[in-house]
Amino acid sequence: MPTSAPDILLEVKGLSAGYGKIGVLHNVALSIATGEAVALLGPNGAGKTTLLKAISGLIGRGGEVRFAGRDMAGAGPREAVAAGLAHVVEGHRVFTQLSVFDNLLLAGYGMAKTERRRQVDEALAFFPEIAEKRHDRAGSLSGGQQQMLAVAQGLVRRPRLLMLDEPSAGLSPVLVDRVLAATRRLRQDGTAILLVEQLIEKALATVDRVYALARGTIVLEARADEPKLPERLERAYFGQDAHAPLEA
Incomplete structure (x- = not known):
């Protein structure tokens, strides 16, 4: 799915980020169209989690991030959420002492009471098991159910873009399939997806396009259905395949 200017929801240009004096990301550029699903793949330590944190304002960054036509310079997590960008961090972090329902109410903090209850019910509708x-x-x-709850938390505000960091981490194959199936339903409902995932085959079955990140830079961009893409990804990770732009 090529992205044209009117369709672009998220646009990142020349992004750099890291932790203190340690640079992790270097001149990263990517874009996501409205309603599109995109995977961000790469080996451990490539900077995938750092990139999601930089986009959502959890860490400082250089370069340009535009979301829904808005310049997000200086925007933190609160502003990102208000703009319609939800970030589900790795590790299905939920408030374990609170009920499922109260976890979701907290995710909608600040919303009008009636709207918040309606959105909580809609989020639960995607996950009958935790409903x-x-x-x-x-x-x-269970771990898989907590992951479903974490994703549901991200949905309470009806985000235009949902960023998921390793939703399969620590889950059984059956639970991985359930979480990714819910992700596909979200996409069909109009939510754009940016998915960080180590399970390449499952990721490719979920998304439209792929970016590969290695050594803090984008090393490949391709359609998810491109022939022999897993082999190209492996070569790109190790510097044996030049950055390949998306073909029209």
């Missing part, structure tokens, strides 16, 4: 446990403590859920 049945809405009054149970989040800590009593």
Whole structure:
């Protein structure tokens, strides 16, 4: 799915970021269209989590980030969420002592009461397994169910873009499939997706396009259905395949 200017929801140009004096990302550029699903792939330590944190304002960054036509310079997580950008961090972090329902109410903090309840119900509708446990403590859920809850938290504000960092981490294959199936349903409902995932085959079955990140830079861009893409990704990770632009 090529992105044209009117369709671009997220546009990143010349982004650099790191931690203190340690640079992690260098001159990163990517774009995501409205309603598009994109995977960000790469080896461990490539900078994938850092890139998501930089986009959502969790860490400082250089370069340009534009979301829904708005310059996000200086914007932190609160402003990103208000603009319609939700970031589900790695590790299905939920409030384990609170109920499923209360976790979701907290995700909608600041919304009008009636709207917040409606959005919580809509978020739960994507995950029947945890909807049945809405009054149970989040800590009593399985790892996969906690991951579903973390994704549902990101949906309460009806984001235009949902960024998911390793949603399959620590899950059984069955639960991975359930979480990714929910991601596909979200995309069909109009939510754009930026997915960081180590399970390449499952990621490619979920998204339209792929960016590969290695050594803090984008080393490949391609359609998810491109022939022999896994082999090209492996070569790109190790510097044996030049950056390949998306073909029309």
